Amino acid sequence: MSVYSMTGYASAQHSNANTSSEEEQKTVSNIRLGVEIRSVNSRFLDLSFRLPDELRACEPALRERLTARLKRGKVELRAALESNTSGNLPDPSIRLLQRLNTIQDNVKAWLPAATTLSVADVIRLSSNESSAAKDWQPELLALADTTLKALMSAREREGTRLAAMLQDRIQQLRMLAAQAQPLIPQLVAQQRQRFMDRWQEAMGLADGSHVPEAAQDRALTEATAFAIRIDVAEELTRLNSHLDELERLITKGGEIGKRLDFLIQELHREANTLGSKSAALELTHISVDMKVLIEQMREQVQNIE
Incomplete structure (x- = not known):
C-alpha cells in the first residue's frame, strides 16, 4: 500500500452547457458548478463544508463519500454555483416576472423611495431561480468523486x-x-x-x-x-x-x-x-x-x- 500525506488540494468544474438538453440549456447554461477540496494535517478526521443554499441538502452524501476514502486530516470541501457571463443570458419566466412585479409594487407601497428593479437585477434573480429549481445532486456528487480522486492522487504523491x-x-x-x-x-x-x-x-x-x-x-x-x-x-x-x-x-x-x-x-x-x-x-x-x-x-x- 502507498503512504498518504494529509496535505493536498484538488478542484474541478462542471458546465451544464456540455451535458444538458437543449431545453435545459436555455435556463441553466450560464451556471457553472465548481468543487474544491483542501486537506491539512490533523489528529483525527475533521470535515467541514462550505455549500450554497441550493446544495445544502447534498452535505450528507458528500460526507459519506469523504469518510469512505479519508481517515485523518482537516478537510474542507467547497462547492459553488457561478454565473458564466460568456454563456447565454437566462430567459426569465413569465411567472418570475409577474412575481417580481407584484413584490416590487408591495415594497413601493410601503417604501415609496425604494429603487426600482433594474434589468441586471432581474437577470440575476432569474439565474438564482434556475439554479434553485434544478436538482444539482447528481452533478455535484459526480464532480465530488472526480475531485476526491484527484485529492487522493495529490496526497499519495506527497506521501x-x-x-x-x-x-x-x-x-x-x-x-x-x-x-x-x-x-x-x-x-x-x-x-x-x-x-x-x-x-x-x-x-x-x-x-x-x-x-x-x-x-x-x-x-x-x-x-x-x-x-x-x-x-x-x-x-x-x-x-x-x-x-x-x-x-x-x-x-x-x-x-x-x-x-x-x-x-x-x-x-x-x-x-x-x-x-x-x-x-x-x-x-x-x-x-x-x-x-x-x-x-x-x-x-x-x-x-x-
Missing part, C-alpha cells in the same frame, strides 16, 4: 516524498548508531585504566597494608559502576529495533501515521538517554546529531495519514 525522506533519515541514524557502538568498549577501558592508575598512586603513598587494599576495592567498585553507567548498548539495540519497525511500516503503507508518531517519540527517548550517559565528546555529538534527525522526522510524520 511518497515523505516516505523517501524518512527512509533517508533512518539510514543516517543507522550510520550514527554504528559510529557509537565501538566507542563504548574504548571508554570503559580508558576509565578502568584511569581508576587503576589512581589505585597504583594510592599504593605508592600508603604507609600500611590496609589502605592500598581499600583503595583497590574502591577503584574496582568505581570502575564497575562507571562501566554500568555509560553502557548504552541496550539503548542502541532498542534504537535499531525502532528503526527496523519504522522501515517495515513505511514499506507496508496505509494508515501508519499514529504508529510512526509513537515510534518517533521512542527514538527521541533513546537518543536522550544516549546523550545523558555520554562520557566522551564524540558520543555527545552523535546524540545531538541523532536528535536533529529525529526532530526532522517528527515534523514530517505529523503530515502522514
Whole structure:
C-alpha cells in the first residue's frame, strides 16, 4: 500500500452547457458548478463544508463519500454555483416576472423611495431561480468523486516524498548508531585504566597494608559502576529495533501515521538517554546529531495519514 500525506488540494468544474438538453440549456447554461477540496494535517478526521443554499441538502452524501476514502486530516470541501457571463443570458419566466412585479409594487407601497428593479437585477434573480429549481445532486456528487480522486492522487504523491525522506533519515541514524557502538568498549577501558592508575598512586603513598587494599576495592567498585553507567548498548539495540519497525511500516503503507508518531517519540527517548550517559565528546555529538534527525522526522510524520 502507498503512504498518504494529509496535505493536498484538488478542484474541478462542471458546465451544464456540455451535458444538458437543449431545453435545459436555455435556463441553466450560464451556471457553472465548481468543487474544491483542501486537506491539512490533523489528529483525527475533521470535515467541514462550505455549500450554497441550493446544495445544502447534498452535505450528507458528500460526507459519506469523504469518510469512505479519508481517515485523518482537516478537510474542507467547497462547492459553488457561478454565473458564466460568456454563456447565454437566462430567459426569465413569465411567472418570475409577474412575481417580481407584484413584490416590487408591495415594497413601493410601503417604501415609496425604494429603487426600482433594474434589468441586471432581474437577470440575476432569474439565474438564482434556475439554479434553485434544478436538482444539482447528481452533478455535484459526480464532480465530488472526480475531485476526491484527484485529492487522493495529490496526497499519495506527497506521501511518497515523505516516505523517501524518512527512509533517508533512518539510514543516517543507522550510520550514527554504528559510529557509537565501538566507542563504548574504548571508554570503559580508558576509565578502568584511569581508576587503576589512581589505585597504583594510592599504593605508592600508603604507609600500611590496609589502605592500598581499600583503595583497590574502591577503584574496582568505581570502575564497575562507571562501566554500568555509560553502557548504552541496550539503548542502541532498542534504537535499531525502532528503526527496523519504522522501515517495515513505511514499506507496508496505509494508515501508519499514529504508529510512526509513537515510534518517533521512542527514538527521541533513546537518543536522550544516549546523550545523558555520554562520557566522551564524540558520543555527545552523535546524540545531538541523532536528535536533529529525529526532530526532522517528527515534523514530517505529523503530515502522514
